[in-house]
Amino acid sequence: MAAPHRARAPLLLLLSLLFFSVAAAETGGATSHLHFYFHELFSGGPNGTTAQLTQPRGGTNNGSYFGAVGVVDDMLREGADPSSRLLGRAQGLAVGASLSDGALLTMLNFVFTDGPYNGSTLEVFGRALLGTVMERPIIGGTGAFRMARGYTLSKMVKSPDPNNLLILEYDAYIWH
Numbered sequence: 138m139a140a141p142h143r144a145r146a147p148l149l150l151l152l153s154l155l156f157f158s159v160a161a162a163e164t165g166g167a168t169s170h171l172h173f174y175f176h177e178l179f180s181g182g183p184n185g186t187t188a189q190l191t192q193p194r195g196g197t198n199n200g201s202y203f204g205a206v207g208v209v210d211d212m213l214r215e216g217a218d219p220s221s222r223l224l225g226r227a228q229g230l231a232v233g234a235s236l237s238d239g240a241l242l243t244m245l246n247f248v249f250t251d252g253p254y255n256g257s258t259l260e261v262f263g264r265a266l267l268g269t270v271m272e273r274p275i276i277g278g279t280g281a282f283r284m285a286r287g288y289t290l291s292k293m294v295k296s297p298d299p300n301n302l303l304i305l306e307y308d309a310y311i312w313h
């Protein structure tokens with residue numbers, strides 16, 4: 138008597154998958170393009186936005202950050218000017234994950250605190266290599282960005298204070 142039950146299980150799974158895809162389609166969808174600037178104060182001090190938890194295995198002068206783990210609570214601003222409007226924070230982890238170059242694995246929550254997306258978040262997970270145009274997947278979101286998918290493109294821009302302030306220009310393309 139067990140066989141008929143086993144046969145039915147995949148059908149139930151299929152039906153529930155169909156149900157969820159219809160439910161997702163009914164919520165409609167939007168495409169948003171956000172443009173903002175990421176500001177990181179990395180040299181410590183009272184206003185620093187980073188904490189390094191481990192040193193890189195190869196020492197700090199090695200081109201690879203392999204083994205370094207850092208926590209960030211960086212700023213998302215409207216412009217590259219450090220005094221421009223604060224839109225939110227980028228909170229998460231950066232891990233030196235490459236033996237051969239300076240590539241990082243980054244896991245970031247973009248937490249918006251102003252503007253039309255105040256209270257919503259985007260979850261960004263991916264590889265970052267400074268000095269290149271970095272493409273990172275958006276793997277989810279909350280609030281206005283619930284069920285989000287998409288990607289970000291970011292690149293370094295000239296900083297008024299290169300020994301303390303890292304600025305990245307971000308474009309985020311989001312389906313939600």
Ligand SMILES: *[C@@H]1O[C@H](CO)[C@@H](O)[C@H](O)[C@H]1NC(C)=O
Nearest residue numbers: 178181182183184185220301
């Ligand atoms: C830290 O931020 C405060 C408030 O913006 C500012 O007045 C102060 O000069 C900053 N301190 C440093 C060391 O950057």
Ligand SMILES: *[C@@H]1O[C@H](CO)[C@@H](O)[C@H](O)[C@H]1NC(C)=O
Nearest residue numbers: 194195196199200201203236
């Ligand atoms: C950097 O560190 C890695 C890992 O320890 C090592 O394999 C590599 O040879 C080092 N490179 C330099 C230039 O020191």
Ligand SMILES: *[C@@H]1O[C@H](CO)[C@@H](O)[C@H](O)[C@H]1NC(C)=O
Nearest residue numbers: 249250251252253254255256
């Ligand atoms: C953002 O939302 C929070 C919570 O609803 C609210 O307290 C705050 O005033 C809002 N900020 C802006 C700038 O609208």
